Structure formats: C-alpha cells, structure tokens
Amino acid sequence: MFTMKIWGDRGSMPTPGPDTVEFGGNTSCLEVRCDDRLIIVDAGSGVRQLGDKLMREDIKRGSISADIFITHTHWDHIMGFPMFTPIYVPGTKLRIRGPISYEDDSLETVIGSQLSYRYWPVRQEELSAKIEYEQIKETTLDLGDGIYVTTKYLNHPILCLGYRIEYKGKSFVTVYDNEPFSNVFPTDPADPNYDEDAALEGEEAAREENEKLLRFCQGADLLVHDTQYTAKEFVSGKVGWGHSSYEYGINVAHKARVKRLVLFHHDPNRTDAELQELELFYQGKIRGKTSLEVEMAREGRTFTL
Amino acid sequence: MPSLPTTVGKVLEVCNNPKTSPIDLDRVIQLDPVLMGRVLKLINSAYYGLGTQVTSLVRAIIMLGVNTVKNLALSSAVLDRVSSKKDFRALNMEGFWRHSLCVGVTAKLLARRRGIDAKMVEEYFAAGLLHDIGKIPLNNALADDYVRTMSTADREGLALFAAERRALGIDHCEAGRIVAESWRLTGAIADTIAWHHDLGGYSGEHGDILRTVAVANFFANREGIGFSGNLYPEKPSPEVYSLLGIEKGILEELVGPVNAEIEKAKVFLKLGA
Numbered sequence: 052m053f054t055m056k057i058w059g060d061r062g063s064m065p066t067p068g069p070d071t072v073e074f075g076g077n078t079s080c081l082e083v084r085c086d087d088r089l090i091i092v093d094a095g096s097g098v099r100q101l102g103d104k105l106m107r108e109d110i111k112r113g114s115i116s117a118d119i120f121i122t123h124t125h126w127d128h129i130m131g132f133p134m135f136t137p138i139y140v141p142g143t144k145l146r147i148r149g150p151i152s153y154e155d156d157s158l159e160t161v162i163g164s165q166l167s168y169r170y171w172p173v174r175q176e177e178l179s180a181k182i183e184y185e186q187i188k189e190t191t192l193d194l195g196d197g198i199y200v201t202t203k204y205l206n207h208p209i210l211c212l213g214y215r216i217e218y219k220g221k222s223f224v225t226v227y228d229n230e231p232f233s234n235v236f237p238t239d240p241a242d243p244n245y246d247e248d249a250a251l252e253g254e255e256a257a258r259e260e261n262e263k264l265l266r267f268c269q270g271a272d273l274l275v276h277d278t279q280y281t282a283k284e285f286v287s288g289k290v291g292w293g294h295s296s297y298e299y300g301i302n303v304a305h306k307a308r309v310k311r312l313v314l315f316h317h318d319p320n321r322t323d324a325e326l327q328e329l330e331l332f333y334q335g336k337i338r339g340k341t342s343l344e345v346e347m348a349r350e351g352r353t354f355t356l
Numbered sequence: 357m358p359s360l361p362t363t364v365g366k367v368l369e370v371c372n373n374p375k376t377s378p379i380d381l382d383r384v385i386q387l388d389p390v391l392m393g394r395v396l397k398l399i400n401s402a403y404y405g406l407g408t409q410v411t412s413l414v415r416a417i418i419m420l421g422v423n424t425v426k427n428l429a430l431s432s433a434v435l436d437r438v439s440s441k442k443d444f445r446a447l448n449m450e451g452f453w454r455h456s457l458c459v460g461v462t463a464k465l466l467a468r469r470r471g472i473d474a475k476m477v478e479e480y481f482a483a484g485l486l487h488d489i490g491k492i493p494l495n496n497a498l499a500d501d502y503v504r505t506m507s508t509a510d511r512e513g514l515a516l517f518a519a520e521r522r523a524l525g526i527d528h529c530e531a532g533r534i535v536a537e538s539w540r541l542t543g544a545i546a547d548t549i550a551w552h553h554d555l556g557g558y559s560g561e562h563g564d565i566l567r568t569v570a571v572a573n574f575f576a577n578r579e580g581i582g583f584s585g586n587l588y589p590e591k592p593s594p595e596v597y598s599l600l601g602i603e604k605g606i607l608e609e610l611v612g613p614v615n616a617e618i619e620k621a622k623v624f625l626k627l628g629a
Contacts, residue, residue: 235378244379252414
C-alpha cells in the first residue's frame with residue numbers, strides 16, 4: 052500500500068471560514084504511507100489534525116514513528132508543529148529532515164524555537180518525543196523497507212527542497228514552493244545594466260535548472276505542484292515571489308509524462324467557488340490533448356499509487 | 357581571512373538593500389577576491405551539495421536565488437567587518453585589490469579575444485581575480501616578516517615568490533593552495549593559485565587558463581596597474597604566447613579596455629581616484 056493524504060493545501064496562511072470548506076484552509080501537510088511506514092511532508096497547520104488521527108488510531112498499534120520532511124522553513128510549512136500532539140507523548144520517534152540554511156541557525160533551532168515561552172507555553176526541552184533533526188541537501192536517502200527519497204533544490208526566496216518518494220516501483224513527487232527558474236539578468240542590450248556574459252550565462256543556467264526539474268518529475272505516478280497563481284496573475288506582479296502558475300504546473304507534468312497532477316498551495320484569497328471554476332477550466336483546456344489527470348488539492352482527499 | 361576593506365562597505369550597502377538587482381550583487385561580489393572565494397566555497401561545499409562545481413556567480417544566483425547569495429555575501433562581509441586597513445601592513449590593500457581585479461579583467465578580455473566559449477570566460481576571470489589570494493594570509497599572519505621579505509626582493513632584484521620562499525619558507529602559491537583547499541576550490545581556479553609562478557612544472561588539464569593568467573599577471577605588473585608587491589615579475593616565455601596563439605602585441609591593445617573596466621569598478625564602489 053502506497054498512499055498520500057492531504058491534510059493541508061493552502062498557501063501562506065490558514066484561511067478558515069465558509070469560503071474554504073471544500074478545498075480546505077489549512078497550510079501544507081501531506082501524509083504518505085508506505086505500508087507500515089509513515090512519512091509526513093511539511094508541518095503546516097494541517098499537521099494538527101493528522102496528529103490527532105495518529106493519537107486516535109495509530110497509537111493503538113504502538114508508539115508513533117515517522118519521517119518528517121520539511122520542504123522549507125517558511126512559517127506556513129512549520130507552524131503546525133507545536134500542535135502536533137505526538138511530540139508530547141513518550142515513545143514517539145520523529146526524524147525531521149529539511150534543507151540547510153545560509154544562516155548559522157540549525158533546522159532544530161528554526162523549527163524548535165517555535166516552542167519557546169515567548170510563542171508557546173511548552174518549551175522544546177520539555178517534549179517527551181525523541182526527535183532527531185537532519186539538514187539535507189540534493190541527495191537520495193535510503194529510508195529502509197525499499198523506500199527511497201530523492202531531493203532537488205527548487206526556486207524560492209529561501210532554500211527549498213522538492214521530494215521524490217519511491218516505493219515498490221511507484222513514485223510520488225512534491226514540487227512546491229517553486230517558481231520556474233528564469234534568467235534574472237537583463238537580456239536587452241539597451242538596458243543600462245546589460246552585461247553580455249551574465250545575460251548568456253543566465254539564460255543557460257535557467258534552462259538547465261528547469262530541465263533538471265523536469266527530470267526530477269519524470270514519469271511520476273503522482274505530482275503535487277505549486278500552482279498559487281494563474282499565468283495572468285503571475286506576470287502581473289508575482290514574479291520573484293517563488294510560486295508557479297496553473298499553466299506552468301500543468302505543462303511540467305505533461306512534459307514529464309506524469310500520470311496524475313494535484314494543483315497545490317492555493318492562494319489564501321482563493322474561494323471554493325473560484326477554485327471549482329479554475330479546476331473545471333483547466334480540466335477542459337487539456338481534455339483530449341494529454342493523458343494527464345489533473346485536479347485541485349482538497350483537504351482530506353487520499354490518493355492510492 | 358579579511359574581506360578587502362575597499363569593497364566591504366559596498367557589499368553591505370548592496371546586500372542590505374531589499375531592491376538590489378542581481379547584476380549589482382554579481383558585480384559587488386566579483387570585485388572582492390576574498391568574498392568571491394568564500395561565496396564560491398559556500399556554494400560548492402558539501403553544505404549545498406550541488407552536483408557540479410559552480411564557478412560562475414551568475415549561475416549561483418540563478419540556482420540558489422538572489423536572497424541566498426545576498427545573505428551568504430552579507431554574512432561573510434559582516435564577519436569580516438572587524439578587519440581594517442591596519443591588517444594590510446606590508447601590502448597596500450587598494451593596490452592589491454586593483455592588481456587582482458586587473459589580472460581578472462585582463463584574463464577575461466584575453467579569453468574573449470581568443471574566442472573562448474562564453475561559458476568559460478567567467479572562470480578565466482575568477483582564476484585571475486583569485487590568483488594571488490595566498491598573499492593575504494602571509495601579509496596578515498607574518499606581517500613584519502612580510503615587510504622584510506618585500507624589501508629583500510626589492511634590494512636583490514628577486515621575484516617576490518622567490519624571496520618569500522627564502523625568507524618565510526613558503527611562497528604565496530603554496531599559501532594560496534592551502535587557502536583554496538580550505539575553501540574547497542578545485543579545478544582551474546585552484547591550479548592557477550598554486551602554479552602561476554611555475555608554468556613549466558604544471559601538468560594538469562587547466563594549462564590554458566593558467567597561461568592566460570600568467571600573461572595577465574605580467575601585463576598588470578608591467579603596466580603598474582595596482583601593486584601586489586612584485587617589482588621583478590618574470591616574463592612569460594615565447595612558448596606561452598605561442599601555446600595561447602597570441603602575439604605579445606595584443607597586450608598593448610588591452611591597456612585601454614582594462615583601465616576602462618577598473619574605472620567602472622571604482623565608480624561602482626564610489627572610490628576616489
């Protein structure tokens with residue numbers, strides 16, 4: 052059994068209320084099951100309810116043990132951690148991995164400092180769970196039991212990792228938060244900042260990075276891709292914010308021959324009605340042109356690979 | 357290892373500005389050999405785990421993002437804020453900076469004139485900019501001895517590296533090799549730092565960049581653009597020019613463009629004349 056369940060799919064900030072009932076208002080959290088092994092991608096606000104479910108169901112079969120992969124440490128991807136109940140339960144074992152940072156602070160400090168008196172009534176030192184932190188880079192990890200996790204740096208204002216989890220010949224890939232790599236150097240010779248070498252090198256580097264990302268997604272059975280904006284919104288002031296458009300995500304999935312694509316990291320201002328409309332619009336646009344299946348991420352939805 | 361005081365102010369200004377353009381970031385780092393070396397180290401070190409060695413800042417900025425590179429530069433520059441002009445007792449820091457930049461720019465212009473692949477040209481620049489990096493620890497750690505070494509070289513008409521070997525038991529190429537190793541720099545940049553005064557002894561695969569930097573180094577010393585302590589530079593042999601496929605005369609044509617590039621850098625850094 053290889054499954055993925057969405058516990059949070061909202062970008063930037065939790066958005067409770069009547070307009071976010073169908074698609075959900077919690078920030079990023081994915082539960083991946085490889086038979087008995089539990090992998091969690093991101094600890095956004097959605098991880099609270101996942102923790103509660105683990106305490107209701109999994110605890111009956113023994114202590115909780117999980118590998119948690121953090122895509123990056125922006126707040127919406129770690130904010131649920133203090134409310135993840137298993138951290139207060141003796142016997143819980145967590146292995147938390149995430150990208151290194153250019154700052155001197157470790158992953159443990161960045162995530163764990165949310166548990167300090169100024170923010171929260173319990174300190175990290177008082178947690179009952181056994182938690183190991185590991186800072187990772189572009190690599191492939193063997194998690195044992197035939198589970199492999201490959202990582203790839205994405206394009207976001209902070210170092211951010213995409214994860215490719217492979218198990219029993221199937222693959223699940225996350226590409227969020229990510230903006231297409233682009234040449235940030237001026238290419239117009241009339242621009243006062245134009246530098247021919249930088250312009251050429253920039254073009255080449257952006258092309259190569261985008262190709263690497265395509266290879267990273269190649270043939271995935273399930274891809275969760277950042278699609279915070281429409282293409283029109285993206286070019287109207289969102290370039291450089293570190294997110295992708297629906298159009299870009301769908302193109303990547305199609306080119307990489309992905310089987311199923313989940314459109315993820317919904318903009319906090321997007322209502323259920325708008326997301327329904329956009330889902331129908333993009334499904335209609337690709338109908339008959341590709342074998343790719345596309346849907347909007349919905350909190351609570353489970354996929355079997 | 358201090359960042360050069362000549363550039364550190366500009367690094368702080370550019371990196372603390374939230375609206376800094378990638379091109380300004382690229383420029384300001386390229387103008388400081390120490391910062392350039394450290395940023396390349398951080399980018400290439402196992403820390404970042406990127407598959408291939410990155411020798412171009414442009415590429416680093418695109419792969420890792422403006423913010424990451426900006427913060428890398430800022431943390432290096434802030435760490436080094438304590439350094440001051442006093443750290444450059446034997447070598448004049450502005451002269452050293454100008455010499456390093458001149459060799460980098462000359463190597464790049466020579467590569468361009470010879471039709472070297474545009475993707476490789478930045479490596480010629482980086483190798484030239486960093487070639488004398490070994491002088492910084494000698495100058496800082498052994499300041500008094502280094503003053504004496506330079507005057508010995510002057511009095512006896514010796515090339516500086518030869519005087520260093522005699523007086524200190526180590527020359528700036530060997531010191532540079534150790535710096536490059538600690539910065540985890542490999543390939544052409546590391547080889548140029550270690551071998552630029554021993555072209556004949558070099559048998560590695562980066563001979564073209566090494567020879568280009570040696571010619572650029574001679575040019576910088578001959579023209580007196582900047583000063584890195586070497587009053588008696590060795591002339592590259594005719595074989596070096598023929599291997600590069602250039603005539604000595606090409607150097608005359610470079611005086612104008614090289615000075616123009618250095619002027620641009622000075623304006624950017626807001627340095628006085």
